[in-house]
Amino acid sequence: MTKRSNLAQVIQHHWRESVPDDRLAHLIKDASRGLGRALQMRLAEHGVSFGHWTFLRILWNGDGMAQRALSDMAGVMEPTTFSAVKAMEKLGYVERRQKPGDRKQVFIHLTPLGHSLKDKLVPLAEEVNAIAVEGLEEREIIAMRKALLAMIDNLARDEAQAAGDNRRIPSTREVAGRLSSAQPSRK
Amino acid sequence: MTKRSNLAQVIQHHWRESVPDDRLAHLIKDASRGLGRALQMRLAEHGVSFGHWTFLRILWNGDGMAQRALSDMAGVMEPTTFSAVKAMEKLGYVERRQKPGDRKQVFIHLTPLGHSLKDKLVPLAEEVNAIAVEGLEEREIIAMRKALLAMIDNLARDEAQAAGDNRRIPSTREVAGRLSSAQPSRK
DNA sequence: CCGACTTACTTAGAAGGCTAAGGATATTTG
DNA sequence: CAAATATCCTTAGCCTTCTAAGTAAGTCGG
Numbered sequence: 429m430t431k432r433s434n435l436a437q438v439i440q441h442h443w444r445e446s447v448p449d450d451r452l453a454h455l456i457k458d459a460s461r462g463l464g465r466a467l468q469m470r471l472a473e474h475g476v477s478f479g480h481w482t483f484l485r486i487l488w489n490g491d492g493m494a495q496r497a498l499s500d501m502a503g504v505m506e507p508t509t510f511s512a513v514k515a516m517e518k519l520g521y522v523e524r525r526q527k528p529g530d531r532k533q534v535f536i537h538l539t540p541l542g543h544s545l546k547d548k549l550v551p552l553a554e555e556v557n558a559i560a561v562e563g564l565e566e567r568e569i570i571a572m573r574k575a576l577l578a579m580i581d582n583l584a585r586d587e588a589q590a591a592g593d594n595r596r597i598p599s600t601r602e603v604a605g606r607l608s609s610a611q612p613s614r615k
Numbered sequence: 616m617t618k619r620s621n622l623a624q625v626i627q628h629h630w631r632e633s634v635p636d637d638r639l640a641h642l643i644k645d646a647s648r649g650l651g652r653a654l655q656m657r658l659a660e661h662g663v664s665f666g667h668w669t670f671l672r673i674l675w676n677g678d679g680m681a682q683r684a685l686s687d688m689a690g691v692m693e694p695t696t697f698s699a700v701k702a703m704e705k706l707g708y709v710e711r712r713q714k715p716g717d718r719k720q721v722f723i724h725l726t727p728l729g730h731s732l733k734d735k736l737v738p739l740a741e742e743v744n745a746i747a748v749e750g751l752e753e754r755e756i757i758a759m760r761k762a763l764l765a766m767i768d769n770l771a772r773d774e775a776q777a778a779g780d781n782r783r784i785p786s787t788r789e790v791a792g793r794l795s796s797a798q799p800s801r802k
Numbered sequence: 803c804c805g806a807c808t809t810a811c812t813t814a815g816a817a818g819g820c821t822a823a824g825g826a827t828a829t830t831t832g
Numbered sequence: 833c834a835a836a837t838a839t840c841c842t843t844a845g846c847c848t849t850c851t852a853a854g855t856a857a858g859t860c861g862g
Contacts, residue, residue: 452756453650453744455763458690460647461819462770463640469777479848496810503645508849510812532810532857557640559773560766569639572762575755576642579747583649586746590656666818683840695819697842719827719840 463560470552476545480521481553483512487522487538488546494533495524521545650747657739663732667708668740670699674709674725675733681720682711708732 468478476484486501493501499509513536516522521542524534561569655665663671673688680688686696700723703709708729711721748756 452748452760452763453647453654453740455760455767456643456650457647459763459766459770460640460644461690462767462774463643466770466773467640469774477847482848494810503648504848505850506811507813507851512848530858534811553640560769561639562769564762564765568758568762571755572759573639573642575751575759576646578751579646580642580649582747582749583646583653586653587649587656664817669818681840691818692820693841694821694843699818717828721841 459560463556466556466559467553470556471549474545474548474552476549479512480516480519481549483509483516484521484542484545484549485553487536487542488550491522491538492535494535496533498536516542646747650743653743653746654740657743658736661732661735661739663736666699667703667706668736670696670703671708671729671732671736672740674723674729675737678709678725679722681722683720685723703729 464478467481471478471481482502482504483498486498495509495513496506498513499506502509513522513524517524520539523537523539525537526534651665654668658665658668669689669691670685673685682696682700683693685700686693689696700709700711704711707726710724710726712724713721
């Protein structure tokens with residue numbers, strides 16, 4: 429498990445105060461890594477890697493979607509999903525199935541084992557969340573969430589524009605249709 | 616450059632709304648990745664990798680510190696710093712020097728080339744920052760910064776505790792002494 | 803129906819980060 | 833002083849993610 433000395437933490441804190449410019453970006457990055465480490469530590473005690481958590485979360489909420497849809501929901505590229513799913517298949521958490529008459533798409537289903545992890549793992553994430561926001565008021569958290577969403581949208585717009593991405597924007601209905609292949613499979 | 620279709624973005628947004636629990640952690644992660652991608656895109660046009668940016672930022676603010684101190688400031692583990700510094704040395708951005716009478720520590724110094732990158736690269740980070748916070752009020756940004764710092768501290772405390780890290784906490788004076796080996800080398 | 807395009811999965815390889823472990827050098831302590 | 837301990841750099845190897853490129857399978861206009 430990652431262990432950074434208190435000295436290192438103090439140095440970092442000290443340094444953080446002395447940089448005028450893009451502090452915000454670095455604060456966000458640090459917070460993200462802190463959250464990641466905290467969760468990773470806890471997941472590791474149950475033999476689950478952080479990378480797999482990302483996908484399990486989604487599958488618990490309704491499995492059976494195509495591999496590509498899973499990528500989209502996780503917000504990662506296809507090869508990432510591919511290797512994670514392959515690994516989880518080997519661990520017995522998921523199964524990859526094809527539908528007759530469609531040799532193209534691969535649908536990802538949780539096994540009973542994969543399902544059973546939910547009750548053990550979700551509380552860990554909740555614990556991390558609780559620790560992270562300790563001492564913050566609900567109002568502050570809501571404000572932060574709103575600000576983060578605005579930033580994400582700003583950046584996505586910038587990115588889309590930079591990529592010359594002038595494809596049409598799909599309607600919510602279409603997306604909903606695409607997602608509906610996932611059955612709500614509440615344990 | 617990473618290009619995610621609008622469809623993928625909409626799917627992600629849709630999904631994001633439907634997860635009750637640890638949304639905050641995922642928003643922070645997404646924001647962090649968005650910021651990273653935006654900066655990476657711009658750095659790449661100048662032939663600088665995102666990994667090197669992390670260290671250059673610090674060195675521009677005062678180089679000549681030991682490799683270990685650089686790790687601490689960057690908030691990464693030593694091997695990460697080692698390979699980045701080695702790579703930047705090969706690129707001619709930094710030099711690794713030893714002091715006579717100390718065969719242990721390696722001090723990292725910017726070359727003129729390394730220095731010269733500052734004027735080109737810093738504006739890119741400022742641009743990304745400006746894009747990200749577009750539409751947010753100063754008040755909101757300050758609030759977010761405060762909340763993020765609180766979260767980082769909460770998590771660091773948790774981490775230190777989990778690691779059984781009951782070492783004494785060094786004073787600010789000690790840390791300042793350790794940092795003072797870096798000369799303020801404003802271009 | 804057929805060729806062109808698009809979509810979905812896969813493979814290969816690299817970047818960036820981490821842990822674990824090793825070697826060398828300082829520092830502290832008996 | 834010498835031995836034990838701590839610190840710093842390095843090596844090795846894994847994990848997560850990405851880009852680039854390939855392959856197979858559906859879709860669509862003519």
